[in-house]
Amino acid sequence: MLIRIFIRYYKLIIFMLIPISIQADESNHVIIGFNDSIINEIDDFFSAQPTKKNVIWAPEVKGKSKYTFSIPKNAYLISKNYADASDLFYLSEQTDSGLKFQSNKTKTLDIIISENYSNLILSHRILPDTNLGLFFKNKEKISFGVKLNKDVIITKNTFGNFGVEQVKNEDIIFNVKFVKLSNSENSEFYGNINHEFTSDHLNVGLSNTWFDIANQFDFTLGIYEQGKKVESEIYATFGDENIKFNVGFDKIKNNSRMNMFFNLKFENTLNMRNFGSNITVTSKESTFSLKKLTLKSFRKKNLDKLWKTYMNYN
Secondary structure, eight states, rough: HHHHHHHHHHHHHHHHHTTTTBBBBTTEEEEETTOHHHHHHHHHHHHHHHSSSEEEEEOOOOEEEEEEEEEEEEHHHHHHTOOHHHHHHHHHHHEEEEEEEEOOEEEEEEEEEESEEEEEEEEEEEEEEEEEEEEEEEEEEEEEEEEEEEEEETTTEEEEEEEEEEEESSEEEEHHHHHHHHEESSSEEEEEEEEEETOOOOOEEEEEEEEEETTTTTEEEEEEETTTTEEEEEEEEOOOSSSSEEEESSSSSSSGOOOOEEEEESSSSSSSSTTTEEEEEEEEEEEEEESSOGGGGGGGGGHHHHHHHHHOOO
């Protein structure tokens, strides 16, 4: 029933997504890019504006930010003098400024490998909220195509993406995705629509993920309709920001027909500035639910990891 309601109103969802795109426009913010030095940025800021008593830092993750740090100048200078930023973390005011795009024109290489197919996608962020990509896929035959995706910020805790892709000699495919972080930031709700323009049928997926179960793993429960077949999936996610391992069951109809699957994903293995990479090895037969949106890295609970990564005096 939930999927049917989602299908019925998906055009309204698309209409709501299109006009909303928020840009970061606060003065005095120090925006950090991939592998940039936030220490040099802050030093330059205080040198250029010596009367300022604090600086606002918006840590950036994949071209977006959410929480900001208000870093006091005096505390910063003392912590830098002793090369110890631990106490400075607690002396800096942390504010939920809502999701915002930052100026981050990066390239990303995505590779998906399974027993029956493989995908290679090279995309370039031509605007803070827009990606243009070229992809190759090998399933029965090698084919290539282009795709255009636009990110949208719906609310301070809700993020979406819509786009089109065209494979040579095939129909245009329209995609809509969204993810909503719960107010407690302990879980998120995700939705995905995939539609061929010349077809009446939609692929639809809905799922909910609970974070940090027993501080060990994330737990996801989902349901999807693909090819007019309704299936469900359940899986756990282990790992950190760079390596993730999913293991669970999909195509669940009854206990005797459950199919076990796994995904192994490596992120940013090349460690290059302004160039991201994702490599996924999977036993799944479909890529429909593999490239999910997530806001896990934008939680307040994740700020200490960002701080330790970038606020480094060495």
